[in-house]
Amino acid sequence: MGISIWQLLIVLGIVILLFGTKKLRNIGTDLGGAIRGFKKSMGDEDTTKDDANTNIESKSDEQVYEATAEKTEDKPRT
Template sequence: MGISIWQLLIVLGIVILLFGTKKLRNIGSDLGGAIRGFKKSMSDEEEKSADQSTLEGQQAEKTEAPAEEKPREKQS
């Protein structure tokens, strides 16, 4: 008991009659823009977290790498 192609076409026709093609086009473009914005923010967040982990790794290397040198005694 699935939905046939004819039933989908009838529903599509009713939706077009109720909202009009211009409004449906605007809704589609708005939805596409929202999806693009979401994907962009997700990729920006991933890059930010990758940069943050790289930065933390570099800071850890800086604190561990230099061993304290003993001060030299003055020679007369």
């Protein structure tokens, strides 16, 4: 016992009568915007993680360079 096409059409007709086409169009637009925003934020999160990893790597390289420079300055020159 599934839902037939006629039952779906009746439900769709009732929804259109209750809300009107303009309101349904606005709901669809808002829902589409929300989905796009969600996808964009998920993509931005991945980019942010990649940027953070790159910053950590570059900072650790700078720290190694600074530590090496300090060690060579501490040694007396012969």
